[in-house]
Amino acid sequence: MQTLDNSLGLSMPKLGLGTWPMLDQACSDAVCTALDLGYRHIDTAAAYNNEAAVGQALSRTSVPREAIHVTSKVWWDKLAPADLRASFEASLKALRLDYIDLFLIHWPGRGDWNMERSLDALAALRDSGKAKAIGVANFPLPMLRRAVEELHVPLAALQVEYHVSLGQQPLLDFCQQHGLALTAYSPLARNRVTQFPEIQRIAEKHGVLPSQVALKWLLDQPNVAAIPKAASLANQQSNLDSLKVQLDDEDRALIAGLPKDQRLVNPEFAPRWD
Numbered sequence: 320m321q322t323l324d325n326s327l328g329l330s331m332p333k334l335g336l337g338t339w340p341m342l343d344q345a346c347s348d349a350v351c352t353a354l355d356l357g358y359r360h361i362d363t364a365a366a367y368n369n370e371a372a373v374g375q376a377l378s379r380t381s382v383p384r385e386a387i388h389v390t391s392k393v394w395w396d397k398l399a400p401a402d403l404r405a406s407f408e409a410s411l412k413a414l415r416l417d418y419i420d421l422f423l424i425h426w427p428g429r430g431d432w433n434m435e436r437s438l439d440a441l442a443a444l445r446d447s448g449k450a451k452a453i454g455v456a457n458f459p460l461p462m463l464r465r466a467v468e469e470l471h472v473p474l475a476a477l478q479v480e481y482h483v484s485l486g487q488q489p490l491l492d493f494c495q496q497h498g499l500a501l502t503a504y505s506p507l508a509r510n511r512v513t514q515f516p517e518i519q520r521i522a523e524k525h526g527v528l529p530s531q532v533a534l535k536w537l538l539d540q541p542n543v544a545a546i547p548k549a550a551s552l553a554n555q556q557s558n559l560d561s562l563k564v565q566l567d568d569e570d571r572a573l574i575a576g577l578p579k580d581q582r583l584v585n586p587e588f589a590p591r592w593d
């Protein structure tokens with residue numbers, strides 16, 4: 320599978336497995352199934368309460384550690400430097416790893432949050448080698464721009480909601496310009512993508528599933544990775560098979576015409592998106 324690589328320590332397969340909201344044995348089994356099928360990128364977070372389950376799967380698999388990319392994240396109430404470091408160490412322990420491939424700030428802090436200090440602490444984890452690469456999630460463009468262009472933090476990736484019905488062009492332009500990967504979360508819009516007649520028509524034309532059209536549309540874009548969550552072997556395989564779908568310009572034009580404002584993940588602690 321194609322990987323996204325950059326000079327900031329990132330080497331991340333374009334298609335990964337999302338693990339929220341899977342827990343315990345169900346999560347562990349799903350990760351093992353995915354690794355058996357050929358997935359080599361697993362997305363977890365401290366806030367998902369499933370790092371131990373992911374760690375159990377990683378300890379069970381015969382796939383070598385260095386062949387697997389693991390992303391984890393620190394929650395927004397643990398962004399003071401000491402808390403961030405403690406959260407990182409707890410993630411490492413739960414995952415049973417001695418390094419994490421990509422470690423992200425899950426959401427920006429609130430109120431008088433000192434972004435610079437948190438990003439310094441994040442960068443120190445990269446300097447230590449325990450996080451191979453670092454990044455952020457759910458940062459709006461002004462915040463990302465400040466981190467990269469003013470503070471020169473070596474961010475390798477941004478994780479945001481992105482799918483056929485939520486546009487992210489300004490963030491994607493920025494990531495492409497600066498060599499960051501953009502990881503699309505909720506890439507199936509939590510299965511709503513299948514409801515668009517345009518997506519259904521494209522799927523019928525190619526003899527594939529609507530979910531596969533939606534995923535391939537993302538995966539065809541430079542710098543973009545996607546992390547659909549799928550519990551069953553059938554859905555994991557189907558998502559993997561999306562890599563074989565061939566979309567054409569007519570398909571992309573139809574998808575471009577869909578509404579692009581349908582944000583699904585917008586908790587009360589979310590930043591202003593514009």
Ligand SMILES: NC(=O)c1ccc[n+]([C@@H]2O[C@H](COP(=O)([O-])OP(=O)(O)OC[C@H]3O[C@@H](n4cnc5c(N)ncnc54)[C@H](OP(=O)(O)O)[C@@H]3O)[C@@H](O)[C@H]2O)c1
Nearest residue numbers: 337338339456504505506507508509547548549550554557
């Ligand atoms: N950074 C953040 O703030 C953030 C926020 C949200 C999510 N995430 C990450 O992104 C991952 C994915 O996002 P998400 O879970 O919100 O949404 P999603 O991946 O768009 O959708 C997941 C839903 O789609 C279903 N599904 C998956 N493959 C399918 C297929 N081939 N056919 C039919 N249904 C299918 C899943 O069902 P089954 O499980 O039954 O297959 C599940 O109900 C999360 O697991 C998490 O790791 C990150």
